[in-house]
Amino acid sequence: MSKIIEIQNVSKEFKVLNRREGLKGSIMDLFSRNYKIVRAVDNISMDINQGEIVGYLGPNGAGKSTTIKMMTGVLEPTSGGILVNGNEPYRNRTKNAQEIGVVFGQRSQLWWSLPLIESFKLLKDIYRVGDAEYNGMMEMYRELVDIEGLLHKPVRQMSLGQRTLSDILAAFLHDPKIVFLDEPTIGLDVSMKAKIRELIHALNKEKNTTVILTTHDMGDVDALCRRIVIIDKGKMLYDNDIEHLKSFFGSYRTLKIRVDGENSIENVRAELPDFMVSEQDEWVSVLVDEEKTTVMDVLNRLIKTLDVRDMRLEEISTEDVIKKIYEEGAA
Amino acid sequence: MKKIGFYLRIYRKILAQDLKSKMSYRADFIISTIGMIFTNIAGFVSFWILFKNFPSIDGWGYYEILFLYGFSLISLTPVQCLFDNNWSLRNYVYSGDFIKYCFRPINLFFYYQSEVFDVKGLGQLAFGVGTLVYSWIKLGLGFSPLMLLKVIVFLVTASLVMIALQNAAAATCFWIVNSFYILDLTLKFKDYAKYPVTIFSPLFRFIFTFLMPIAFIAYYPSLVILRPDAVPLLSWLSPVFGLAFFYLSYKLWMFGAMKYSGTGS
Numbered sequence: 202m203s204k205i206i207e208i209q210n211v212s213k214e215f216k217v218l219n220r221r222e223g224l225k226g227s228i229m230d231l232f233s234r235n236y237k238i239v240r241a242v243d244n245i246s247m248d249i250n251q252g253e254i255v256g257y258l259g260p261n262g263a264g265k266s267t268t269i270k271m272m273t274g275v276l277e278p279t280s281g282g283i284l285v286n287g288n289e290p291y292r293n294r295t296k297n298a299q300e301i302g303v304v305f306g307q308r309s310q311l312w313w314s315l316p317l318i319e320s321f322k323l324l325k326d327i328y329r330v331g332d333a334e335y336n337g338m339m340e341m342y343r344e345l346v347d348i349e350g351l352l353h354k355p356v357r358q359m360s361l362g363q364r365t366l367s368d369i370l371a372a373f374l375h376d377p378k379i380v381f382l383d384e385p386t387i388g389l390d391v392s393m394k395a396k397i398r399e400l401i402h403a404l405n406k407e408k409n410t411t412v413i414l415t416t417h418d419m420g421d422v423d424a425l426c427r428r429i430v431i432i433d434k435g436k437m438l439y440d441n442d443i444e445h446l447k448s449f450f451g452s453y454r455t456l457k458i459r460v461d462g463e464n465s466i467e468n469v470r471a472e473l474p475d476f477m478v479s480e481q482d483e484w485v486s487v488l489v490d491e492e493k494t495t496v497m498d499v500l501n502r503l504i505k506t507l508d509v510r511d512m513r514l515e516e517i518s519t520e521d522v523i524k525k526i527y528e529e530g531a532a
Numbered sequence: 533m534k535k536i537g538f539y540l541r542i543y544r545k546i547l548a549q550d551l552k553s554k555m556s557y558r559a560d561f562i563i564s565t566i567g568m569i570f571t572n573i574a575g576f577v578s579f580w581i582l583f584k585n586f587p588s589i590d591g592w593g594y595y596e597i598l599f600l601y602g603f604s605l606i607s608l609t610p611v612q613c614l615f616d617n618n619w620s621l622r623n624y625v626y627s628g629d630f631i632k633y634c635f636r637p638i639n640l641f642f643y644y645q646s647e648v649f650d651v652k653g654l655g656q657l658a659f660g661v662g663t664l665v666y667s668w669i670k671l672g673l674g675f676s677p678l679m680l681l682k683v684i685v686f687l688v689t690a691s692l693v694m695i696a697l698q699n700a701a702a703a704t705c706f707w708i709v710n711s712f713y714i715l716d717l718t719l720k721f722k723d724y725a726k727y728p729v730t731i732f733s734p735l736f737r738f739i740f741t742f743l744m745p746i747a748f749i750a751y752y753p754s755l756v757i758l759r760p761d762a763v764p765l766l767s768w769l770s771p772v773f774g775l776a777f778f779y780l781s782y783k784l785w786m787f788g789a790m791k792y793s794g795t796g797s
Binding site: 270273274275294295296298299301302303305308309310312314315319322323326327328355 | 634
């Protein structure tokens with residue numbers, strides 16, 4: 202496997218004006234400029250191989266967009282080195298652009314008033330795609346999605362889902378080595394989300410395109426990514442396989458029980474003082490770390506004192522783990 | 533050269549597509565064309581009223597000023613037709629949508645400007661050519677291929693200056709939030725381009741020549757045709773100035789665009 206992206210000790214700092222409050226403060230800001238340095242990305246290193254789909258996760262304001270902008274050449278790193286396909290993106294922006302595709306969930310890059318097919322033809326010229334490659338790509342698109350209905354529709358008349366789909370197809374059209382997808386499923390309905398995920402999966406498989414996916418939707422991550430990278434406050438928190446993620450944070454399972462009688466949650470808490478206990482509807486959830494104690498053990502302790510009517514066992518979801526990482530990262 | 537051919541081909545294709553889609557909004561097309569005709573007629577009327585009262589301005593007669601007027605209308609056509617997207621730049625920058633232009637393997641300035649072609653400018657071109665030809669005949673300037681060449685060269689010069697002004701004004705949005713006033717200001721100032729720069733005070737003459745070079749839009753280039761016996765050095769230099777202003781404005785625009793980092797998402 203060959204490395205397609207190499208990021209080494211990259212940091213990005215921004216100068217931000219310390220704004221004062223109120224009108225008086227604003228006027229003072231005009232005269233004295235009191236800057237502070239904010240580190241949006243703090244000493245991040247990672248290598249990404251050709252053909253990987255990497256989930257790039259982090260809470261809002263974690264520095265995801267900044268990293269993506271540095272990889273696409275829009276921003277220059279303050280320190281450290283980035284190589285994308287052997288190029289320094291910021292120095293060779295146009296050359297880098299030829300090798301990458303970018304999709305922003307909410308911002309279409311297609312010509313607003315043109316039918317999709319005309320946008321494709323323009324992109325074919327701009328990226329100097331040969332006729333044979335172009336026709337091959339269109340052939341493949343026809344097999345993957347029902348594209349005929351979209352081709353002659355102006356982009357402005359499309360639904361958000363159709364537009365996202367079109368944007369993704371446009372991003373892959375010149376057969377780039379890497380495609381950056383920034384929240385591609387944002388605002389889409391369930392079936393459209395599934396369609397988009399299938400499409401990304403198929404394109405990655407067909408063309409061995411590297412995909413960097415930022416998202417807040419764990420469904421995307423579960424469906425597509427084998428590897429995930431999590432950052433928060435500019436620092437890297439996690440970089441490994443998705444299976445590893447769950448064991449990394451202990452082998453947690455959630456035991457859910459329904460208890461007869463008043464104050465069920467208080468009673469459970471009294472019985473299990475060291476556990477994370479929460480309540481939703483009539484169900485009381487207990488988070489069990491199986492490396493310390495077994496679920497059966499916990500259940501036995503509860504049955505002794507409480508009148509447990511019903512029980513359910515839930516595996517921890519990716520979403521729960523990520524939430525835990527974000528919360529611990531923030532603490 | 534190969535590169536220029538590549539860009540021209542892309543521009544032609546984008547232009548053809550853009551025109552096709554514009555024609556599909558027929559009402560919009562017709563109304564804006566009518567609006568443009570009225571704007572131009574209003575311009576002529578105020579011009580005519582002015583000359584009813586003052587037979588000449590600083591030694592410049594009616595047809596000579598008309599010549600300047602036509603000259604400035606023609607030289608404003610390229611900026612109107614080809615660079616109209618400059619007016620939207622501040623919105624793209626403010627909302628963060630400008631980032632979508634940053635990922636194509638072609639020149640950013642070209643890609644951005646190519647997106648919009650304003651057909652209304654062509655009507656203005658017709659007005660301008662009509663006015664210029666009419667005043668040319670009335671002035672009895674005669675005709676020779678050399679004169680035609682001179683007019684074309686100096687029209688290109690004048691257009692470059694106007695484009696440069698607008699580029700520079702639009703590019704300010706990379707640094708300040710509301711650059712509309714600056715753009716609007718240049719638009720208003722260019723109205724003064726229709727008059728001989730000698731009617732202004734020395735201070736404004738200096739400003740209009742070097743800082744806000746609107747005197748190059750019509751006055752200095754026109755002198756070559758209208759006053760061939762006493763052409764100032766600045767007139768002959770105006771093609772150089774035109775190219776220089778355009779290049780500087782392009783560099784400023786690109787500098788701002790490369791500095792741009794977008795809003796978070």
